[in-house]
Amino acid sequence: MVRTRALTCAIALVSVLLMVGVAAAQLTPEQKLGKLLYFDSNLSKNFNQSCASCHLPTAGFADPDQNLPVSQGSDLTLFGGRNAPSAAYAAFSPFFHWDAATGLYVGGQFWDGRVNSLAEQASGPPTNPVEMALPDKWSVVDRLRVSSKTDPVHPGPNYQGWFKQVYNLDLTAIPPYDPALPVPPGVLEVYDRMAKAIGEFEKSKNFTSFSSKYDYVKAGLATFTPLEARGESVFQGKGKCNACHVDTPTLAPDGGLIPPMFTDFTYDNIGVPANQNMPGGVGPVDNGLGGRADIAAKDPSGAQLGKFKVMSLRNIAKTAPYSHNGIFLTLQQIIHFYGTRDLLSVCGAAGNNDPGFATTCWPAAEQPTNMNVTELGSLNFNADQEAALVAFLRTLTDGYGRKNNLPPLPLPPFPPMP
Ligand code: HEC
Numbered sequence: 001m002v003r004t005r006a007l008t009c010a011i012a013l014v015s016v017l018l019m020v021g022v023a024a025a026q027l028t029p030e031q032k033l034g035k036l037l038y039f040d041s042n043l044s045k046n047f048n049q050s051c052a053s054c055h056l057p058t059a060g061f062a063d064p065d066q067n068l069p070v071s072q073g074s075d076l077t078l079f080g081g082r083n084a085p086s087a088a089y090a091a092f093s094p095f096f097h098w099d100a101a102t103g104l105y106v107g108g109q110f111w112d113g114r115v116n117s118l119a120e121q122a123s124g125p126p127t128n129p130v131e132m133a134l135p136d137k138w139s140v141v142d143r144l145r146v147s148s149k150t151d152p153v154h155p156g157p158n159y160q161g162w163f164k165q166v167y168n169l170d171l172t173a174i175p176p177y178d179p180a181l182p183v184p185p186g187v188l189e190v191y192d193r194m195a196k197a198i199g200e201f202e203k204s205k206n207f208t209s210f211s212s213k214y215d216y217v218k219a220g221l222a223t224f225t226p227l228e229a230r231g232e233s234v235f236q237g238k239g240k241c242n243a244c245h246v247d248t249p250t251l252a253p254d255g256g257l258i259p260p261m262f263t264d265f266t267y268d269n270i271g272v273p274a275n276q277n278m279p280g281g282v283g284p285v286d287n288g289l290g291g292r293a294d295i296a297a298k299d300p301s302g303a304q305l306g307k308f309k310v311m312s313l314r315n316i317a318k319t320a321p322y323s324h325n326g327i328f329l330t331l332q333q334i335i336h337f338y339g340t341r342d343l344l345s346v347c348g349a350a351g352n353n354d355p356g357f358a359t360t361c362w363p364a365a366e367q368p369t370n371m372n373v374t375e376l377g378s379l380n381f382n383a384d385q386e387a388a389l390v391a392f393l394r395t396l397t398d399g400y401g402r403k404n405n406l407p408p409l410p411l412p413p414f415p416p417m418p
């Protein structure tokens with residue numbers, strides 16, 4: 001979407017100044033509990049999958065498996081229908097809402113914004129059959145109840161102590177899991193607190209460290225290589241990438257400034273083709289935002305069909321493959337798509353398995369309705385511009401400071417996050 005930039009370079013400067021002097025926050029007890037839960041594979045059917053399995057810190061908080069477009073579940077024969085996005089910086093997505101001023105939906109979690117808060121999001125995976133696959137909430141809470149460091153087979157944290165300390169909840173009061181019985185009192189509260197703790201952990205500096213080369217360059221402590229600098233120019237100029245992947249600071253509700261998120265959390269249809277290599281076969285058309293029953297009911301004209309959330313580009317170099325269905329294998333490929341989607345011929349029936357895919361042809365958009373043809377699709381980058389964009393996107397990977405023995409950048413003011 002083209003929109004005027006609300007904030008100017010002057011504000012960017014102020015933001016850098018504001019970033020100085022704010023001490024890096026330590027994890028609260030609730031966030032520490034959330035951390036234990038986030039990495040605990042005992043919270044899945046086959047004791048083999050945690051949140052981190054699909055959102056691994058060293059893989060940019062996305063799925064480390066770059067060979068599959070979607071993620072394998074705890075049940076190894078089952079797969080989800082979408083590519084796992086990074087869980088980093090997701091905390092900055094505002095509540096899902098309709099913005100009357102721009103006429104756009106904004107915010108929410110997931111590619112289609114269907115849940116509002118991180119806690120609400122985190123309550124899904126443990127009982128999702130294609131993810132952690134436990135049968136119901138009580139069975140998850142039961143895993144918490146019995147978790148013990150001394151368990152010879154599946155050792156885990158002492159959640160009895162943690163839930164008592166953080167929420168004053170007594171896990172020992174909950175009876176052992178029995179699917180034949182009605183859910184006993186207390187179970188849902190424990191489950192909701194579990195999800196809340198995970199959500200709070202996702203708001204911590206572990207997920208939002210603002211420690212990329214880009215951040216150090218903007219703070220005046222590093223410099224772009226000439227190629228990276230050319231990439232930034234293309235990103236802002238010919239590529240118009242920043243019309244959606246916004247690279248200016250934004251105003252937090254408390255008046256503070258948040259460094260660029262590389263998304264405006266809106267939705268768009270960039271014309272991603274169907275991915276023929278989905279494990280389990282190509283499903284029905286994925287209409288993203290417009291595929292949600294509530295949105296379809298509000299908008300029978302279909303104005304949201306095929307639109308997916310503009311994802312943040314922070315850590316993007318680590319989260320291949322790309323787009324909601326993972327059809328693009330490399331950054332160069334998706335950039336080439338932005339440049340030549342409407343210039344190359346249409347691939348044959350094999351779609352992305354056509355030998356010409358991404359070089360001489362692109363398959364047609366899975367949902368051509370609402371496809372953005374004004375801002376992208378025929379940008380026609382030359383090889384240097386493509387390489388420069390890739391180099392620039394690589395500067396968005398966190399951890400640059402540590403690698404280069406630079407002092408940590410003070411964290412920016414955090415907005416009240418959903
Ligand atoms: C089997 C892999 C898998 C597991 C396990 C998993 N996720 Fe996800 N996650 C995904 C996929 C796939 C999506 C995108 C789904 C969609 O948009 O419809 C996603 C989306 C998200 C998002 C939304 C990010 C955004 O910017 O919209 C967050 C946050 C998240 N997951 C956190 C978690 C947490 C917390 C857990 C553990 C409780 C978890 N995930 C477990 C695969 C997984």
Ligand code: HEC
Pocket residue numbers: 001085086235239240241242243244245267268269270272307308309310311313316319321322323324325331334335338372375376389
């Ligand atoms: C009109 C808005 C818009 C513009 C302009 C735009 N993008 Fe995007 N971008 C999106 C949307 C929406 C998605 C998610 C699309 C999907 O998965 O269906 C996306 C996805 C991406 C992804 C993959 C994200 C992921 O997590 O897999 C990358 C990389 C990316 N864009 C880079 C760029 C670059 C580089 C440019 C400039 C050449 C650009 N974008 C211009 C809206 C835009």
